[in-house]
Amino acid sequence: MEADRGPLSRTDWVLAGLQALARGGPNAVRVEAIARSIRVSKGSFYWHFKDAAELKLMMREVWRIDAGEGVIERVEEARGSAYEKLQTWAGLAGNAAIVGDFHGLKLEPAIREWARYDHAAAEMLKSVDEKRLSYLSQLFAQAGNPANSYENASLFYAAGIGLDPLSEGGLADVAMPLYALLDALLNVSQPLGRASAMPGE
Structure with missing residues (x-):
């Protein structure tokens, strides 16, 4: 094992x-392998966590907040109509922020794989x-099709998840x-123009 590169925080270990x-x-997700990848001893890990189960708990919580509340906050910050x-x-989604980007990682496919084996x-x-x-x-209902809003949301959401591995x-x-x-589900024949959705545009 290489020498520690300096003190690490709990956040460093979670990332x-x-x-x-x-x-x-x-x-x-094994303590020894992670320690080796970031060039520290396992002692650094046990300073912050009782065991690997506690680390995984924190990983789940960080991703839950970022992928749940965080994504919705980013959409709300764009403002505009429900359609926009x-x-x-x-x-x-096309820029990876919905389907699992976390500090440059395409993470959601791995999260979904993890969920197959971990309750x-x-x-x-x-x-x-x-x-x-x-x-x-809620957005689909506000955009003008409340009767089928959940079905439309499900199709739209599932399409984004399914397109990611093809991308x-x-x-x-x-x-x-x-x-x-989106335009097909809302029967929009002439799109109103694309919202400024891509970071950096």
Whole structure:
């Protein structure tokens, strides 16, 4: 083991755990492997956490807040009509912020894989999905189709999740199909113009 590179905080360890999850899946979230990847001893870990279970708890909580409340806050900050907010969601999805970007990591596919084998991760993911779907359903209702708002939200949300792995393989864009689906679900024949959804635009 290499010498410690300096004191690390709990946040540093949580981010390192999320990096390990994104890069290697659930089996990569092991104290010794994470310590080796960030060039510190395991003693640094046990200064902050009782065990790996506590680290995973913090990882789930950080992602839950960022992927749930954090994503909705970013859409709300864009302001505009409900239709424009849905466009913003589509643009963010195309730029990875909805489907799992966390400090540059494409994390959500790994979170969903983790949830297949871990009950606590599955419960956390369900709470995030419910929060996102509830928010999108409200936007669809406000945009003019309240009778089918939840069904439309479900299709729109699932499309973003499904397009992400195709995008990773270079087989599809994410944002443009979501824009088209949004207009189809709301029967918008002439789009009102794309919201400024992409960070940096």
